Amino acid sequence: MPRVRFAPSPTGFLHVGSARTFIFNWLFARHNNGTMVFRLDDTDVERNTDQSVQSIFEGLQWLGLNWDEEYKQSERLDLHKAAAWRIFERGFAYRDFTPAHSGDSGNSSSQGAWLFNPGMRELSREESDRRAQAGEPFALRYRVPRGEGRVVRFVDAVYCEMIKPADEIEDFALLRSDGNPTYHLASCFDDADLRITHIIRGQDHLTNTFKHVLIFEGLDSAPPRFAHLPLLVAPDGAKLSKRKHGPVVSVTTYRDAGFLPQAFINFLCLLGWNPKDDREFLTIPEITAVFKLENVNRSNAVVNFTDADPFDPKAVHLNGEHLRALPIDDLTAQLVPFFTKAGLNPAPEKLAAVTPLIRERIRLLSEAPAAADFFFLAELPPYDPAELIPQKGDAAQAKLVLDKALSVLAATPFDHYSLDAALRAMAAQLGLKAGQAFQPIRVAVCGRKNAPPLFETLTVLGRDLCLLRIHHAIAKLN
RNA sequence: GGCGCUAUCGUCUAGGGGUUAGGACGUGAGAUUCUCAAUCUUAAAACCCGGGUUCGAUUCCCGGUAGCGCUACCA
Numbered sequence: 001m002p003r004v005r006f007a008p009s010p011t012g013f014l015h016v017g018s019a020r021t022f023i024f025n026w027l028f029a030r031h032n033n034g035t036m037v038f039r040l041d042d043t044d045v046e047r048n049t050d051q052s053v054q055s056i057f058e059g060l061q062w063l064g065l066n067w068d069e070e071y072k073q074s075e076r077l078d079l080h081k082a083a084a085w086r087i088f089e090r091g092f093a094y095r096d097f098t099p100a101h102s103g104d105s106g107n108s109s110s111q112g113a114w115l116f117n118p119g120m121r122e123l124s125r126e127e128s129d130r131r132a133q134a135g136e137p138f139a140l141r142y143r144v145p146r147g148e149g150r151v152v153r154f155v156d157a158v159y160c161e162m163i164k165p166a167d168e169i170e171d172f173a174l175l176r177s178d179g180n181p182t183y184h185l186a187s188c189f190d191d192a193d194l195r196i197t198h199i200i201r202g203q204d205h206l207t208n209t210f211k212h213v214l215i216f217e218g219l220d221s222a223p224p225r226f227a228h229l230p231l232l233v234a235p236d237g238a239k240l241s242k243r244k245h246g247p248v249v250s251v252t253t254y255r256d257a258g259f260l261p262q263a264f265i266n267f268l269c270l271l272g273w274n275p276k277d278d279r280e281f282l283t284i285p286e287i288t289a290v291f292k293l294e295n296v297n298r299s300n301a302v303v304n305f306t307d308a309d310p311f312d313p314k315a316v317h318l319n320g321e322h323l324r325a326l327p328i329d330d331l332t333a334q335l336v337p338f339f340t341k342a343g344l345n346p347a348p349e350k351l352a353a354v355t356p357l358i359r360e361r362i363r364l365l366s367e368a369p370a371a372a373d374f375f376f377l378a379e380l381p382p383y384d385p386a387e388l389i390p391q392k393g394d395a396a397q398a399k400l401v402l403d404k405a406l407s408v409l410a411a412t413p414f415d416h417y418s419l420d421a422a423l424r425a426m427a428a429q430l431g432l433k434a435g436q437a438f439q440p441i442r443v444a445v446c447g448r449k450n451a452p453p454l455f456e457t458l459t460v461l462g463r464d465l466c467l468l469r470i471h472h473a474i475a476k477l478n
Numbered sequence: 479g480g481c482g483c484u485a486u487c488g489u490c491u492a493g494g495g496g497u498u499a500g501g502a503c504g505u506g507a508g509a510u511u512c513u514c515a516a517u518c519u520u521a522a523a524a525c526c527c528g529g530g531u532u533c534g535a536u537u538c539c540c541g542g543u544a545g546c547g548c549u550a551c552c553a
Contacts, residue, residue: 009553044553100551139551159483168481168549176551183553207482207548230484230546237545267490270502274491278501297484297491300546304489304503314490314503324516360516371514423512438512450514 002034002197006067007041007187010052012242013250014059016303017202017232020268024229025200026065027269027291037194038067042074043186059251063261071194073186080181083189083219084140084174092218093174095128095138096120100177117141121171140175142214152210157198157227157293164210172211188212192221200293203228203300204239227293230272231300240303248310249303257311258338258365263322267315271301281321311364320363331355335368342369344376353460357452375460380447380469385476387449390439397432398440399477402470404430405441409470414463419455444473 004025008018029036040056042048073080087093098117121143132138150166174185181189191199205212206228216223232240240249247253254264266282273296275282304312323331332348332355339346346354358371374380389398404426412422427437438454445466451457458466 011553041553047552096551137551141551162482164481170549173551178551180551182551187553202547203483204547210482228483233546235489239546270490272490276492278492280490280502299484301491302489312489312503317503320516358515361514427512434512436512442513448514452514454512 002029002032003037003195004029004034004198004200005037005039005191005194005196007039007073007190007201008056009041009044009047010049010056011044011047012052013055013247013252015240015242015249016251016254016268017240017249018056019059019063019251019264020232020271021201021229022060023063023065023265023268024273024291024296026067027288028198028200028227028293030288031291034197035069036067037069037071037196039071039190039194040073041183041187042072043077043080043181043183045074055250055252059255062251062255063265065265069194071190073190076186076190076193077181079193080186080189081175081179084181084185087142087174087215087218088140090218090220091143092214093140093142094121094123094171095132096141096171096173097123097131097136097138099137100139117171137177139173139177141171141173142211142218144169144171144214152213154209154213154223154226156206156209157225158230158296159203159206159228159298162206162209164207169210169214174215184208184211184215188215189219191224192216192219196224198225198227200227200229203231227296229296230298232271232303233300235302235304235306237302245305248305253310254315256366258367259311259315259319260322260326260334260365263319264315266322267312267318270314271303272297281318281325316363323362323365324359328352328355328359331359334365338365339369339372339376342373344369344373346376350375350460357456357460361452374446374448374451375457380472383443383447385473387443388440388473388477390436393436395477397436399474401430401432401437401440402444402474402477405444406467406470406474409458409463409466414459416455416459419458423455440473441470444470 006022006025008014008022026036028034040053042053084093088095096117098120120141145166147166151163152166152169153161153163155161172184173182175181190196209226209228213223234240234245234249238244242249251264255261262284265284266280266287269282269287269291270280273291275287275290276295279286304314326334329352332352335351335355336346339351354372354375358368361371362368388402389395405423408422408426409419412418423438423441424434427434430437439449442451442454442457443449445454445461446457447469461469
């Protein structure tokens with residue numbers, strides 16, 4: 001039974017790259033009947049914030065994908081330290097008494113020397129113990145095997161076989177001079193201890209993985225399988241970052257803009273993975289059914305946002321499709337908070353009647369209030385009376401139509417078929433095309449030219465309101 | 479600088495020694511229609527460059543270039 005983990009560091013909001021990593025882990029777990037572990041990698045006390053923890057949980061809760069076990073790395077600190085010393089006792093690590101680097105990292109000239117700190121590696125156990133005893137500060141470093149032909153290798157599910165000469169891997173730190181474990185140690189120990197079988201994570205860890213397999217060896221633990229995911233990058237090519245790109249990369253931004261989680265997930269899955277057929281609109285069960293790490297590709301994917309439009313057009317399009325796939329009642333329920341936020345408080349029955357009229361006209365939930373406000377406003381916002389006049393008509397004609405409509409609507413039952421028949425008859429009687437006759441009425445009633453189909457709109461609005469608005473429109477024309 | 483990864487329409491991608499290089503988004507045109515949408519049809523749009531291997535490379539190999547990543551006692 002596979003066990004996978006998602007291990008975010010709470011140093012900022014949950015961003016779309018992390019979300020995708022979570023999703024791929026989740027899909028792999030669910031596809032293989034495995035276990036999903038959530039682990040908060042919160043060892044960096046300096047940069048961790050509660051707000052970030054909050055944001056991560058908020059984002060994941062919105063996605064609606066669950067996990068089976070939950071851990072906090074900071075609660076396992078003693079375990080990590082003990083693990084480091086076990087590695088030391090097994091001869092895979094040594095104390096390095098060299099003072100920590102003082103800032104400047106531009107050491108391109110010191111080629112070779114960076115691999116390890118000369119001398120320290122060869123210090124006798126006695127001397128090492130004595131200096132430690134004397135209180136001299138030190139870091140604990142991994143003793144990377146040296147010598148001709150020594151290589152470190154692993155097989156990545158996405159990038160295939162990876163091999164690196166051990167001589168190109170530096171003696172990296174396991175414990176800092178303050179005694180605290182580094183990320184690499186904590187992460188690997190936890191992965192081993194939690195019996196993680198597959199590590200699925202961003203490709204930015206691909207080269208770190210060589211160090212990780214070394215740590216697993218020091219831990220006397222068989223390394224898990226690895227799968228590295230291509231990175232999500234911004235249109236400028238840089239790795240998506242909270243720092244550079246701001247809230248457009250935050251999952252909650254998508255939520256607040258009215259994306260459906262299933263659409264967002266669908267979109268993210270298509271970045272670096274595809275089902276090998278021409279389907280693009282996919283439900284979560286559909287994706288789960290066919291998800292394979294082997295179908296993950298190896299090149300970075302651009303999330304195509306701009307200053308003008310913070311969302312990738314494809315994401316928006318997919319959201320529109322998912323919106324339309326939703327049962328009306330579900331969509332209505334999703335819409336409520338967006339109307340509330342816009343200051344409209346639609347009666348539930350009325351909103352339920354409006355939803356089908358706007359469903360094909362919005363791509364984001366947040367677009368709904370602007371598309372349907374006239375259904376709920378007592379008074380129409382001001383509009384240009386010129387809009388009442390159709391293309392090849394004039395004010396007199398518009399007024400004629402509206403006057404006539406007044407009497408027709410007063411006398412017609414307010415259902416779709418009756419209105420259809422009555423208004424078409426009216427148009428014919430006036431010698432006008434349907435479009436010409438309907439525009440004045442639509443604008444009078446909706447306050448704008450582009451709106452849902454007329455008869456349905458009238459029905460939902462109700463006779464009284466329609467007549468009132470037409471009266472107002474006539475007044476505007478005078 | 480070193481090491482690694484990657485390279486197909488603007489973007490996401492399929493494909494693969496011989497194809498009209500396929501799909502999707504976006505863009506243009508048209509159909510439908512009471513407007514706008516939705517829907518349907520359609521057009522324009524791509525194999526980074528140079529060498530090999532081969533009868534034939536966009537595909538395989540090598541090199542270059544570019545982008546990205548790693549190169550911390552950050553994660």
